[in-house]
Amino acid sequence: MEQAVETNDLSLLLHSVENLIIGYDQADELLQSQIHAVIANDFEKLNDLISRQIDHYEELSGLESSFREQLSSAYQKVSPDNSKPKLAKLLQLYTGSTGRLNALRDDLLRKVNHVRILSLQLLDLLKYAQDLNVNTLRAVMATTEQHGVHYNQSGKTDGRSISNFSIDQKG
Amino acid sequence: MKDLFEIARSGLIASQKNSTVTANNIANADTPGYSRQRVNLQPVDYNINGSSMGLGVKAGDVVRVRDGLIDKQIQLKNQELGGLNANSRIYGQLESLFITKSGGDLDKNISDFFNSFSDLANNPQDINLRNVILSNSQTLVNKFHSLGNGLNQIKDETQNDTGNIINKINSLLKDIAETNISIAHSHAVGKSDNTSKDLQTQKLNDLSKLIDFNTTTDNNGALEIRIGGLLVLSGSHASSIKPEITDPGSKMNLRLDNGKLLNVQKGQLASEVKMINNVIPDLQTKLDNLASNIVQNVNQVHTSGYGLNDSVQRNFFDPSKTTAATIQINQDIQTHPGDIAASSVAGEAGNNQNALGLVNLRDKNVMNGKTFFQNALGLISEPGITLSSIKSEIQTKQSAQQMLQNQQDSVSGVNLDEELSKLIKFQNAYQASAKVMVAGKQMYDTLLNMI
Numbered sequence: 001m002e003q004a005v006e007t008n009d010l011s012l013l014l015h016s017v018e019n020l021i022i023g024y025d026q027a028d029e030l031l032q033s034q035i036h037a038v039i040a041n042d043f044e045k046l047n048d049l050i051s052r053q054i055d056h057y058e059e060l061s062g063l064e065s066s067f068r069e070q071l072s073s074a075y076q077k078v079s080p081d082n083s084k085p086k087l088a089k090l091l092q093l094y095t096g097s098t099g100r101l102n103a104l105r106d107d108l109l110r111k112v113n114h115v116r117i118l119s120l121q122l123l124d125l126l127k128y129a130q131d132l133n134v135n136t137l138r139a140v141m142a143t144t145e146q147h148g149v150h151y152n153q154s155g156k157t158d159g160r161s162i163s164n165f166s167i168d169q170k171g
Numbered sequence: 172m173k174d175l176f177e178i179a180r181s182g183l184i185a186s187q188k189n190s191t192v193t194a195n196n197i198a199n200a201d202t203p204g205y206s207r208q209r210v211n212l213q214p215v216d217y218n219i220n221g222s223s224m225g226l227g228v229k230a231g232d233v234v235r236v237r238d239g240l241i242d243k244q245i246q247l248k249n250q251e252l253g254g255l256n257a258n259s260r261i262y263g264q265l266e267s268l269f270i271t272k273s274g275g276d277l278d279k280n281i282s283d284f285f286n287s288f289s290d291l292a293n294n295p296q297d298i299n300l301r302n303v304i305l306s307n308s309q310t311l312v313n314k315f316h317s318l319g320n321g322l323n324q325i326k327d328e329t330q331n332d333t334g335n336i337i338n339k340i341n342s343l344l345k346d347i348a349e350t351n352i353s354i355a356h357s358h359a360v361g362k363s364d365n366t367s368k369d370l371q372t373q374k375l376n377d378l379s380k381l382i383d384f385n386t387t388t389d390n391n392g393a394l395e396i397r398i399g400g401l402l403v404l405s406g407s408h409a410s411s412i413k414p415e416i417t418d419p420g421s422k423m424n425l426r427l428d429n430g431k432l433l434n435v436q437k438g439q440l441a442s443e444v445k446m447i448n449n450v451i452p453d454l455q456t457k458l459d460n461l462a463s464n465i466v467q468n469v470n471q472v473h474t475s476g477y478g479l480n481d482s483v484q485r486n487f488f489d490p491s492k493t494t495a496a497t498i499q500i501n502q503d504i505q506t507h508p509g510d511i512a513a514s515s516v517a518g519e520a521g522n523n524q525n526a527l528g529l530v531n532l533r534d535k536n537v538m539n540g541k542t543f544f545q546n547a548l549g550l551i552s553e554p555g556i557t558l559s560s561i562k563s564e565i566q567t568k569q570s571a572q573q574m575l576q577n578q579q580d581s582v583s584g585v586n587l588d589e590e591l592s593k594l595i596k597f598q599n600a601y602q603a604s605a606k607v608m609v610a611g612k613q614m615y616d617t618l619l620n621m622i
């Protein structure tokens with residue numbers, strides 16, 4: 001049973017993990033670029049990176065799905081409980097040589113964690129930038145007192161004033 | 172991990188500085204002389220074993236977005252316009268002095284004066300016509316007095332104004348010296364004092380309307396100013412200018428407090444000094460020459476004739492008073508109109524030959540190849556003709572100055588709409604990016620649970 005896992009499933013898993021590593025390297029690069037774009041106030045670059053990031057997530061999502069399928073399939077063969085398949089557990093249950101896949105798993109784990117931390121850093125930076133923008137917009141509204149005039153159906157002003165700006169802070 | 176924190180920290184600082192500068196730009200949108208500012212961002216690299224790693228960004232100096240070349244051109248135009256505006260104002264005063272709305276101007280007064288002798292020639296014994304001559308003569312004399320005094324008054328007012336301009340220049344030089352201190356202090360610690368630089372540019376623009384100068388920047392970033400080649404401002408030291416008039420008739424000189432004579436060419440001060448030293452004295456000389464020529468020529472003819480009462484030959488005008496400010500009718504003539512010499516022969520009351528001789532002076536080219544009337548007309552028209560040409564030049568130069576100002580405003584002015592739309596655009600992009608990040612985080616967590 002274990003031999004079947006090694007020859008068929010483990011080689012597929014190894015290939016999937018390699019692909020995921022490449023994918024997360026790209027994710028790392030994209031996030032670093034986004035941080036720089038936010039810092040440099042480079043609007044065009046930021047917009048471009050956001051759309052590239054969306055495309056890349058779709059790609060990563062596909063890689064993740066095929067990894068999940070391969071892992072489930074292999075995991076079923078070593079454990080009757082297939083509700084939460086885990087690569088680390090699979091490698092523990094397997095008695096043969098798993099050196100290469102173990103090393104790749106460590107590498108992927110490190111890279112996913114790095115990307116996760118990087119995305120949290122970017123989220124913090126974005127929240128900070130948004131707050132500053134909101135404060136600046138508020139200051140502008142306060143200094144310029146830019147208000148619109150409300151006209152009623154008869155075309156006369158009804159004394160209400162409307163702010164020209166509305167700020168969505170929820171993001 | 173350290174590099175991540177470094178990137179985030181440098182990013183936060185840079186973002187904060189950028190937003191502060193944007194907010195400052197917006198707050199100063201209506202501040203005269205304010206130049207738009209921006210943050211110079213520099214990437215930070217970290218070298219490990221020969222390979223370079225990005226470590227975020229460093230928020231560098233906040234710099235003024237301003238075109239120095241346009242500033243210099245604006246200042247040159249200011250100098251020209253400052254001078255032209257001063258000329259326009261003074262020539263306007265001169266024109267109002269010489270040309271009145273009522274039309275009773277010097278040319279008409281001269282014409283009336285000689286025409287009244289023509290009437291007397293028709294009836295030399297008519298005492299009423301002799302009184303008309305006296306009346307017209309007094310009107311002419313009064314006109315000369317009023318013009319002479321008017322020119323002196325304009326000269327005095329211009330001299331007073333020159334004093335005010337010099338005070339303003341001295342005050343501006345001191346203000347610029349103070350900004351120099353602040354700029355040099357910031358320069359010494361590697362910073363840029365943009366507020367002081369803006370203030371300095373504004374003061375230089377004000378100064379350029381008053382006087383012509385050249386500027387250079389020393390090694391400490393402080394401005395040096397030279398006027399007519401002489402150093403008047405260096406670092407924190409500003410020289411002061413003093414006007415110098417040794418006696419009322421002499422010319423005005425400008426000296427620095429170190430005693431050096433200052434030569435100014437453009438700006439309000441140069442124009443006013445030129446008015447005091449050249450233009451107004453030139454008009455005074457022409458007016459005095461006209462008065463003097465009338466006195467001499469009229470007296471020459473008048474002394475060859477006789478009045479109704481005796482055989483004494485008299486001057487018509489007091490020969491000792493020959494300037495516009497002093498011209499006077501001979502006291503004897505003034506009290507006895509019968510003494511006006513219409514006759515060429517003593518005792519011949521009906522003789523009109525001398526009166527005709529005086530009438531002939533009206534049409535004779537006695538001065539500069541022209542008649543008295545033509546000379547007077549030329550003199551009183553001169554300020555108006557010059558003023559018309561100055562006004563046309565001002566319009567041309569103002570257009571050029573406006574164009575330069577618009578160019579500078581497009582570079583350094585704050586466009587509120589632009590700043591706001593930029594903020595809103597960024598806000599939307601930040602929100603989009605944050606949403607993508609949240610989606611990504613779920614994916615990372617799922618994968619981490621599987622590996």
